[in-house]
Amino acid sequence: MSVASALFFESAADIFRRVHREIKPRTPVPPVSVEYKAFANADSHVRLQHGHIQVRLTDLLAVAPAPVTEALAHILLGKLYRLAASAQHEQRYKLYLNRKDIRQAIDDIRRTRGRKHHLPPKGEVHDLERIFDEVNEAHFGGMMARPDLGWSHIRSRTRLGHFDPSHGMIIISRIFDDPRAPRLALEYVMFHEMLHLHYPVSHSGTRRCVHSREFKLHEKQFPGFEDAKKLLRKMW
Numbered sequence: 001m002s003v004a005s006a007l008f009f010e011s012a013a014d015i016f017r018r019v020h021r022e023i024k025p026r027t028p029v030p031p032v033s034v035e036y037k038a039f040a041n042a043d044s045h046v047r048l049q050h051g052h053i054q055v056r057l058t059d060l061l062a063v064a065p066a067p068v069t070e071a072l073a074h075i076l077l078g079k080l081y082r083l084a085a086s087a088q089h090e091q092r093y094k095l096y097l098n099r100k101d102i103r104q105a106i107d108d109i110r111r112t113r114g115r116k117h118h119l120p121p122k123g124e125v126h127d128l129e130r131i132f133d134e135v136n137e138a139h140f141g142g143m144m145a146r147p148d149l150g151w152s153h154i155r156s157r158t159r160l161g162h163f164d165p166s167h168g169m170i171i172i173s174r175i176f177d178d179p180r181a182p183r184l185a186l187e188y189v190m191f192h193e194m195l196h197l198h199y200p201v202s203h204s205g206t207r208r209c210v211h212s213r214e215f216k217l218h219e220k221q222f223p224g225f226e227d228a229k230k231l232l233r234k235m236w
């Protein structure tokens with residue numbers, strides 16, 4: 001932060017204009033508007049339209065310290081002009097988003113603003129609650145509390161399942177709600193997502209570890225591990 005900005009209050013738009021002068025010293029600063037929006041995630045957007053820079057930031061950042069807004073200005077204006085932001089700015093912004101209270105706030109808005117994008121657990125062919133109970137019995141001694149379960153709307157072949165920590169929910173691709181889909185493959189995908197419940201994602205600094213070593217070792221204990229993987233490859 002420059003000395004001047006420490007002496008008087010700078011609005012977010014002021015910060016963007018200052019950063020613009022820093023990274024494009026020979027370009028006159030175009031009109032800049034910054035709006036805070038109630039997005040369902042932590043995304044921020046920038047665009048140049050009719051010679052006007054429009055910045056839309058998640059309202060989570062409305063109370064961010066000025067150096068964080070400044071770091072984001074470097075990142076967003078860098079994107080606009082295809083100039084890489086410095087590692088220092090990337091790092092400062094990421095650390096802020098990764099702060100415990102901010103992560104909590106992001107989870108909260110995802111849960112309350114994010115629309116529900118799933119179908120009930122009882123599908124046309126399979127009932128996810130029954131699959132969950134069976135896998136729970138067979139692999140976790142029946143000890144795992146059943147989270148909300150649902151089928152995805154989209155028959156995704158790339159996202160077979162996911163655990164959504166903000167809704168505490170396992171969502172399985174509807175591609176498995178089909179008599180031709182091998183049950184072992186579905187059980188394996190359920191097992192994988194249940195492991196996500198068992199091994200919560202750990203955060204350290206800016207690193208986010210989803211499939212830890214313990215997770216992977218445990219996953220290999222699934223009796224049909226190799227067969228299930230083969231079946232999944234064969235399905236498409």
Ligand SMILES: [Zn+2]
Binds near residue numbers: 192196210211
């Ligand atoms: Zn996973």
